[in-house]
Amino acid sequence: MGRSLTAIDRLKDQITKRYEVTDLGNIESYLGIRILRDRSIKHLTIDQSGYVKDILNHFSMADANPNHTPLLTGADVHLVKYNGQVSQKDIKHYQSLIGSLLYVQIGTHPDLSFAVSRLAQYASNPSPQHHHLAQYVLPYLLKMSPAPGVGGYRHLACLRTGVSLGNQPTVWN
Secondary structure, eight states: OOSOHHHHHHHHHHHHHHSOOOOOOSOOEETTEEEEEEGGGTEEEEEOHHHHHHHHHHTTOTTSOOOSSSSOTTGGGTOSOOOSOOOHHHHHHHHHHHHHHHHHHHHTOGGGHHHHHHHHTTTTSOOHHHHHHHHHHHHHHHHHOOSTTTOOOOOTHHHHHSEEETTEEOOOO
């Protein structure tokens, strides 16, 4: 990013003189985040549709019906400490699911923040109900993901702001 293409080229030349550099062209993805640019309308979109597809497949939820909310109505009743003890295998599976959701939430889906932060509180000993609620979040991503064949939408506010995170419009000043 820079004020002019000339300034960017000058900086690249200076760096190339000092270090061994390979110019890979315009960035298309970074850490599993796809970057789409339309310079003509000054629009930048980032999404994690590939990563979302991978976690849906990993947790066998790719064929689930999309949810309209990330958490069930009335889920607070079930979000309590579990007094039983689950196996290490179940704990690791739950932690993996929560970690995957956290990465999506931090990267492009801040709309998952409440659900994932509540569910993460039970990662040391999740009940079967906690696990069910965590898996409920995954089909919500089906509705929000812009990947072909997965569904999604493009919010009109993106056209006004010029920037979107996944499908969530964001303004940077």
